[in-house]
Amino acid sequence: MSIQLYNTLTRKKERFVPIEEGKVKMYVCGPTVYNYIHIGNARPVIAFDTIRRYLEYRGYEVNYVSNFTDVDDKIIKAANELNEEVGELTERFIAAYHEDVSALGCEVATAHPRVTEHIDDIVDFIQVLIDKGFAYESQGDVYFRTRQFEGYGKLSHQSIDELKVGARVEENSIKTDPLDFALWKSAKEGEISWDSPWGKGRPGWHIECSVMAKQLLGDTIDIHAGGQDLTFPHHENEIAQSEAATGKTFANYWMHNGYINIDNEKMSKSLGNFILVHDIRKQIDPKVLRFFMLSVHYRHPVNFAQELVESAANGLERIQTAYSNLQHRLTISADLAENSESWLNKIKEQINAFEKSMDDDFNTANAIAAIFELSKQANVYLLEKNTDRHVLQQFIDALDQLMGVLGVPFDSADELVDNEIDALIQERLDARKNRDFARSDEIRDELKARGIILEDTAQGTRWKRG
RNA sequence: GGCGGCAUAGCCAAGCGGUAAGGCACGGGUCUGCAACACCCUUACCACCGGUUCGAUUCCGGUUGCCGCCUCCA
Numbered sequence: 429m430s431i432q433l434y435n436t437l438t439r440k441k442e443r444f445v446p447i448e449e450g451k452v453k454m455y456v457c458g459p460t461v462y463n464y465i466h467i468g469n470a471r472p473v474i475a476f477d478t479i480r481r482y483l484e485y486r487g488y489e490v491n492y493v494s495n496f497t498d499v500d501d502k503i504i505k506a507a508n509e510l511n512e513e514v515g516e517l518t519e520r521f522i523a524a525y526h527e528d529v530s531a532l533g534c535e536v537a538t539a540h541p542r543v544t545e546h547i548d549d550i551v552d553f554i555q556v557l558i559d560k561g562f563a564y565e566s567q568g569d570v571y572f573r574t575r576q577f578e579g580y581g582k583l584s585h586q587s588i589d590e591l592k593v594g595a596r597v598e599e600n601s602i603k604t605d606p607l608d609f610a611l612w613k614s615a616k617e618g619e620i621s622w623d624s625p626w627g628k629g630r631p632g633w634h635i636e637c638s639v640m641a642k643q644l645l646g647d648t649i650d651i652h653a654g655g656q657d658l659t660f661p662h663h664e665n666e667i668a669q670s671e672a673a674t675g676k677t678f679a680n681y682w683m684h685n686g687y688i689n690i691d692n693e694k695m696s697k698s699l700g701n702f703i704l705v706h707d708i709r710k711q712i713d714p715k716v717l718r719f720f721m722l723s724v725h726y727r728h729p730v731n732f733a734q735e736l737v738e739s740a741a742n743g744l745e746r747i748q749t750a751y752s753n754l755q756h757r758l759t760i761s762a763d764l765a766e767n768s769e770s771w772l773n774k775i776k777e778q779i780n781a782f783e784k785s786m787d788d789d790f791n792t793a794n795a796i797a798a799i800f801e802l803s804k805q806a807n808v809y810l811l812e813k814n815t816d817r818h819v820l821q822q823f824i825d826a827l828d829q830l831m832g833v834l835g836v837p838f839d840s841a842d843e844l845v846d847n848e849i850d851a852l853i854q855e856r857l858d859a860r861k862n863r864d865f866a867r868s869d870e871i872r873d874e875l876k877a878r879g880i881i882l883e884d885t886a887q888g889t890r891w892k893r894g
Numbered sequence: 895g896g897c898g899g900c901a902u903a904g905c906c907a908a909g910c911g912g913u914a915a916g917g918c919a920c921g922g923g924u925c926u927g928c929a930a931c932a933c934c935c936u937u938a939c940c941a942c943c944g945g946u947u948c949g950a951u952u953c954c955g956g957u958u959g960c961c962g963c964c965u966c967c968a
Contacts, residue, residue, distance in 0.1 A: 439898090457968080468968050502966075584963075590896045591964070633966085655968030660897090662967090685968070686899085687961090694961085695968095723917080724907070728900080729961075736906060739918040746917085749931065781915095785908090793908055797916035804916095807932055811925095865927055872929080883931050890931085 431486065433651075434727060434789050436659060436682040437583055441789055444681065446650050452483050452490045453645040455679070457637060457654035457662070458540070460497040461521040462506040464706040465528055467717070467732060468655075468688045468695050474718050475685045475726040475790075476653050477534040478835055482786050485833045493644050494537040495637060496522055498544050499630050504619060514620045518542075528705040531714040533835035541640040543631060547622045550631045553639045553673060554611045554624075562672040566602045568614030568627045574607040577668040583682060584660035609665055611635045634665035638678070642670065652679035656727075659684055686729045688721075703732065716741045719836050722792040743800070744836070747827070749892075750803035750810075751838050754824050756890040757815055764816040771809055771819045775826050778802040782830050792834065799830050813886070849880060853889055856882070 431444040446452050456476045459469050473494075480490050497503075498518040507514045526536070543550075554570055557563035562576050574580050574588070581588050592607055610632035615621030621628040641649055647670075654663065663682060670678035687694070690701040709717065720740035724730045778798045785794035806823045809815060831837060856871040872882050881894040 459968080460966095466968085470968085472968050500966090584897070586897060586964070656899090657963065657967055660963060661965090687968075689961085692960095728907090731906085733906095736918090739906065742919090743917050753931075791908075793917095794915075797908070800916055804933090810931095811933065860927075863927070869928075881930070884926070884929085885931080886925095892931090 431483075431787050432789055433681060433683065435680075436684050439585070442681070444650075446488070447648060447680070450488060452488045452651065453649040454480065454483075454490055454492045454651040454653065455637070455641045455645060455649055456492070456494040456537075456652075457658055458494040458496050459525060460500055460502055461518045461525060462500075462503040463521060464524050464704040466695065467703045467705060467708060470528070470532060470705050470717075471688050471721055471726075471730065472653065472655050472685045473529050473534050474532055474721050474835070476683070478722060478792060478833070479653075479683075479726075479790050480535070481833050481835055482790060485829075490538070491645060492535075492537045493539045493541065493641065495640050496525070496540060496542045497633070497636060498522070498542045499620060500633060515544075518544075524706060528709065531709050532705065532718050533715065533837070535835075539644050541644060543636045543640075546636065546640055546643065547631065549643055550635055550639045551612075551622075551624050553642070553669075554635065556673050557611065557669065560672065562669075563611055564604070565626045566604075568629060569602060569610055570612035570626055570632075571603050571608040572611050572665070572669060572672075573605070574609065574668065575605060577672050579671065580607075580668050581664065583664045583667055586660065609634060609661065611669070634662055635669060637662075638666045638669040638673070641666075641678075642674070647674040647676045647678075649679045651681045651683060653683040653685070656684040656686055685726045686724075689729055689731045691733050692731055712737060713741070715836050716744055719744045719796075719834070722834055722836075723796055725789075725791055725793050727789075747799060747803045747831070748838060750806045751824065751827050752892055753810055753890070754806055754820050754827075757810055757887060758817060758820045758824065760887055761815045761817045761820055763818065764814055766814070766816070767812075768816050768819050771805075771816075772822055774805045775802065775819075775822050778805065779826055779830065782833075786833070795830070795834070799827070799834075802826060802830070849875065849878075849891075853882070853891065857889060 432441045433444050434441050454476070456472060459465055480492050483490050496518070499514060503514055503518060507517045510517065530536075554563060557572065558565065558570065561573070563570055563572050581591060588607065612624060612626055612629050612635075613632055614627055614629040619630075621630055641652070652663065652666075659682075667678050689695065690703060693699060693701060695701055695703070716737060720737050721730055723740055723743075778801050781798035781801070782795045785791040785798060788794070802823070806827070809819065809823065828838065852871050852875060856868050859865070859867040859871070875882060875891070876894070879893050880891050882889055882891050
């Protein structure tokens with residue numbers, strides 16, 4: 429079996445073949461750190477973290493790089509408004525990013541390079557482009573000569589002449605062609621800046637990714653990913669810069685995730701419907717958020733609405749319950765050989781279904797269906813009078829592993845039961861034995877008020893936090 | 895104007911040539927002292943019109959309706 433993934437460059441699903449066997453070099457465009465990230469920013473982080481996890485599950489060693497854009501116009505503006513140093517502001521939001529994203533179950537990247545740590549590399553890279561005739565200096569700025577790069581438009585599938593029609597025409601432009609884009613921007617008075625052969629200034633937006641990807645991963649990488657909107661111009665420009673400089677293919681596979689809408693509307697500042705992860709994760713379990721986002725294929729839009737998130741939460745709860753119930757039964761089961769084989773086969777079947785779905789362009793929606801099916805089988809198995817420890821353990825391991833790939837781990841069973849709660853459960857059992865249901869219900873209600881939900885089974889009473 | 899995406903049950907969402915996965919919600923059962931959890935059952939003329947095919951939700955053409963990029967943007 430091989431992994432197929434949709435490549436924006438060819439507009440086709442292709443078989444994934446890494447440059448180096450067993451290893452994946454992956455670069456995901458990261459955030460501009462001038463504010464907390466919103467749920468739209470969170471989507472690519474979650475989607476590509478999941479893809480990374482699956483590649484690792486498949487045995488690949490993934491070198492995963494995701495940058496921080498820590499200097500640009502928006503940052504400078506925000507720092508001015510808050511009367512804060514650029515460095516302080518970005519440091520704050522980088523820390524906030526890590527908190528948000530970690531709450532969402534995303535692993536830390538192999539490297540999180542920052543633009544400001546690579547200024548020298550960027551300057552060198554720009555110089556190469558100038559030397560090769562792909563860039564020119566103009567009044568302290570440096571621009572990329574777009575028409576000079578033959579393949580321009582190959583990612584977004586636009587011809588350069590059509591792009592020109594749509595390009596914004598700037599008054600008194602210091603660019604020789606409207607399609608040219610900035611590699612280096614000269615500093616205005618008082619702005620944060622670095623010395624360069626072209627005077628004080630700072631890098632343009634696109635150049636950073638080209639440079640950092642090259643520095644950390646090499647001239648050619650396997651997968652370059654980001655939001656759909658980055659296809660043009662950002663990724664198109666990255667290709668132009670990198671391939672012009674190295675003469676080699678920049679990235680073999682380009683992956684782009686779809687947008688998130690809020691109640692069927694685009695998230696935008698004018699509509700005032702931005703949802704920050706920082707805020708929403710106080711209201712909605714971040715695990716639910718992640719599970720919800722993964723319930724839709726990464727290339728399709730996700731509509732973020734309260735009731736849809738709730739319905740995802742109910743679904744997740746069902747999987748969690750199956751898992752907890754397996755754990756509960758494990759404590760009271762012995763080794764049996766009966767029917768084990770057929771149940772183990774059912775588990776294997778769902779693991780296969782999960783892998784098949786993920787192999788097909790990381791179809792998490794389908795993969796989740798396999799997990800639901802696995803939970804269902806587990807519940808059916810739990811209906812049996814006698815259960816086998818090994819089978820239960822296999823169910824548990826499979827669920828752990830598959831949910832682990834999705835980055836949605838199970839709540840660990842809370843072993844610390846208050847002695848008092850234990851005593852109450854025992855008292856209730858006795859009451860039930862004596863058919864004293866008034867007392868029995870009283871205890872159940874009391875515990876419920878304290879967040880403990882009791883469930884009676886043929887194998888005794890189990891409880892969970894509700 | 896250029897490039898592209900989407901339209902599947904009450905809702906969400908897979909499938910993409912052989913008469914429709916999964917989840918949520920609803921209804922009916924079973925289990926239970928009553929519950930809860932769970933299980934079983936029930937629910938789709940795949941936007942419309944043509945074409946290709948033995949056969950299309952799935953391919954091709956067209957229509958309608960949403961949406962994205964082309965300008966900072968995940």
